[in-house]
Amino acid sequence: MDDALDGTGGNSDGDHTTSTDSSSRGRLSRRRVIGASGAAIAGLAGCLDGSSSGDGTETSDGSDDTSESAGTTTTTSSSGGQEMADTLKFYSWGGSTQEALTEHLIEPFEDEYGVTVEQSSFSSQDKMLANVRSSPDGSYDVIMPSLSGSYNAVKQGLVEPIRLDNVDTWSNLLPAFQEYNSAASGDDHYVAPLYYGTVGMVYNSDEVSGSPPFSWQETWKDQYSGALTLEGFAFVRVFTTALSLGMDPNVMEGDTGSYEKGIEKVYDAMAEQHEYVTKYWTSGQEQTTLYSNDTAVLGDGWSGRILALQEDGYDNLHYTIPEEGAFGWADTFAIAKGSERRYTAEKFLQYAYRPEVQESLSPTLGYPPATQATSSDIEALPDFDPSGGERLKFQNQQFKEEHQDDWNSTFEKIKLGQY
């Protein structure tokens, strides 16, 4: 529990170092359907702007609850020796992500180490976590939580700490990710981020005039009433609205002086914006439908989906990260609790962080790598932030945990017109 508090505080330094170029290339990936919904990043050091050390993020009452599970995880001892096992049980997103991982990561890894990787896949974070939780220890070795999922995974004691000594390539990670500590668990590292993306702005250039950089304020213009679509999860709505109001989304105070006043301002803005929304989307397929048949001409979305549409000839659809920044997410690898092949799993992570692996994997996935690996293909990915990371914002998971009940029910009220 002490770890939990310390961890939050310990993460607050520096700018994060991702930089990007926004243009084409990417892939439609089905796992995004639910991927981004659960995907949020917690406490990525650089993005917190020091806020995580502030009062807003303290979870003093929550710490009792977390102690039990955090304790469980840290005491999970090193299972498996220091030699390679024959097999590795790998549990990942399905669909095109799985295909990309198989081709560019798993098969080369198998060839090089002589390890057979047994794959299984999931379609949503909660299903994955529920499965890991209810399966006997050792059923999985490497699992693939999103950053927000990893927070839950750590709190629920579903993952083993990664022994960095066994991952020679750990230093290839972008510094911000190296220091990322999903559940404020002290010195232990539980997740190895693989790639990241954003929930950025999508616009139809036939209907929306002007050119990037746009402001999120664009989505409050009544001229787009009935043609606006936004992601339907409260934590994304609150986050993005705070960005557009110039607030730090992980403090939510702005110039109001308190969270309570700040969040009220955010809710007011959400309620105002709600009047213009034709549909809150919750899946990639819905985005595709909404934007491609002109039901929506403005809103937010995932770069992969929009790129896929562009490849299908929708030249009028564009994806951009607005000037206030955008909600960032990442998918990570973690080692499942009770894994008997922990060492092998760590070698798998080590392999995944090799620059040449990332250089071939990343463009196929359509999202930039969490490592420093780069190439012209990677730089061409839309989520590759050219501003040096200023526009890529990550959500503090403890902050979210603390407030999401209120966010959820207020957002539902707004949707029902009862706010």
Added chain:
Amino acid sequence: MSHVEVEHVTKQFGDVTAVDDVTFTAEEGEFVSLLGPSGCGKTTTLRMIAGLEMPTEGAIRIGGEDVTDRPAYEREIGMVFQHYALFPHKSVGENVGFPLKMRGVPAAERRERVAEVLERVRLPDVMDRSPEELSGGQQQRVALARALVFEPDVLLMDEPLSALDRVLREQMRVEVQRIQREFDITTIYVTHDQAEAFAMSDRVAVLDEGHLAQQGRPLDIYESPQTKFVANFIGESTTLSGTVADRDGKRLLETDAGVTFELPAAPGLADDRMTVYLRAEKLGISPDSSGATNEFPATIATTNYLGEKTQFFCTLADGTELVVAEQGFTALDAYDAGDTVYVTIDPADLVVARDPGQDESNTAVDESVA
């Protein structure tokens, strides 16, 4: 003019002719049965009178009015169905009051008339019960009451007693008859049960494969069947055909089976083909020859003791089978299978008809039987 007139009525279902050119009548207050085996077209005929089926050809008149093209709900008919068709979702009172309700009779008057009619079918105090709580016989009375309450022109009944057990059925025969007489209503009654038809009806129309085989009083039909079908359907009988010959001033029928009968009067001419129907219960049987007229030998194949009567299944010399029935027979031990016996019949009991196989002009005769 008769009260109900069915004239040359034909009904076809696709290629199948269910009723073929049937004509019969029912007088005011008369009880007429349509009798025949299943599939003979009797129910279809009844349904045409009811208006539930429309005739393909022919006309139906009730009380002198042509109702051929009128739907059921515009004919004033009361009908009792085989399974009574009492509405399970309505009380007995509502069931019986239904036809009155359809005629716009106010509720109060309805209730009065329903009570009255239930009284007349001797079923008081069941108004508010569900028909499903009543016994089969009681349901039968309710169905009758419902068919009669609005004083229809005709009462139609489709095998109404067939769902009852034997004892109850015989009691209800009497009851239905009583009610029919009391209401003095023209009734057309469909049944396959010969005894039922004879017991209840003023007149009977026998149907065979869509044709009217014969109609008349039960006595006439029994004593003078005009076709082999009627003769066989109305009780057991044996049919023998042969050629008429005059010999010694007597008119004889020399049958193909080798038995010669002396005919009572003089139907037909010499060399005419004629048929005799030998009713089982009119035949006498004896172990010895008495030399009487119309006596012939036969061999016993089986005896069948039924209590009130005994059946002897015999064969004639050429193998033709013959049934003899004796009432209250006790000397059973004297007859064994294989014994030769002598069978006699009073010339007056001989039913003689033209041989249906030879005479095309006889419209009452069904070709298919011949």
Added chain:
Amino acid sequence: MSERHQRAADSADRTGFERYRYRLWTGVLRAEPVLRAIQALKRRERLLTAVQAGLGIAWMAVFLLAPLAYILALSFWQRGAGGVVVQEFALANYQSILLEDVQLLGWQIGNVYLLILWQSLKFGFLTTVTTLLLGYVPGYFLGRTQSKYRSLLLLLVVLPFWVPLIIRYYAWILVMGNEGMVTTILGWVGVESGGFLYTEVAVVTGLVQVLLPFMILPIYNSVAKIDDEFVESAKTMGATPLRAFYEVTLPLSLPGISAGSILVFILAVGSFMAPALLGGPANSMVANLISQTFGESFDWPLASAMAIVYLVVLFTLITVFNRFVGLEEVFGE
């Protein structure tokens, strides 16, 4: 025909395969152990009945009661950090569902959960009424028709089940969307609309299309059971066809109407995909909220409490309905 001829004819009637199958089955059924087993079973018909009933009960216990009991237990436990379930008994979940945010005189009655539950019941009701209106005529027709194509028509009723639900809903998106058929046709008539997609109308339309067979089939079933004699006797007593329908057929088909309505209502109120795919921002239903609480907020105890409340409300409604209609009659026969 002599016995030999008979046998020759028999075998000529059977194809080689049939003969083989026949021999196989008679062989199997006459085998000593099989015979003995069959006889033993016959002798113990009681036991057999008990086994059958036992299997049913065991199935219910394992796949219905046990999970339900678990959900009930969960609903009294609490969510810990990161979605951990803390096994501490408290009524907090129910309190937040039922009591929080309820104002009486200030108008706003109930909270988000209750509002959404109310909305779900409303959609369920609208869907039930619409399917009843649309489903009675085909159900009645199928029940009454003597057509030799009846089986084919029945097949057509259930044919949509062969198309996955999600595909049918997506088809409605295309039909009702911005440039969909409905908008286009309305445009021809001079009615300008942005389509009905993402509205209440879309949700109910989708649900009606999907649930219609659940209304048609019970109605068909109960209409088919009505003996022709009832209708005919009504006609002989002076009822016009319309009157006969109203007085006889309609009341006698009530069991089918109730069965269909209950099925459709339950399925509609609990629907998830229709509001998610066809509904607008304000058209969430209870299943969506429970799912979101379960999956996104990882608050299993709260979601369980929502599920229990939902179950109790639905159960109560059906019990009340039962009082009026008498469900024993519906399911008894």
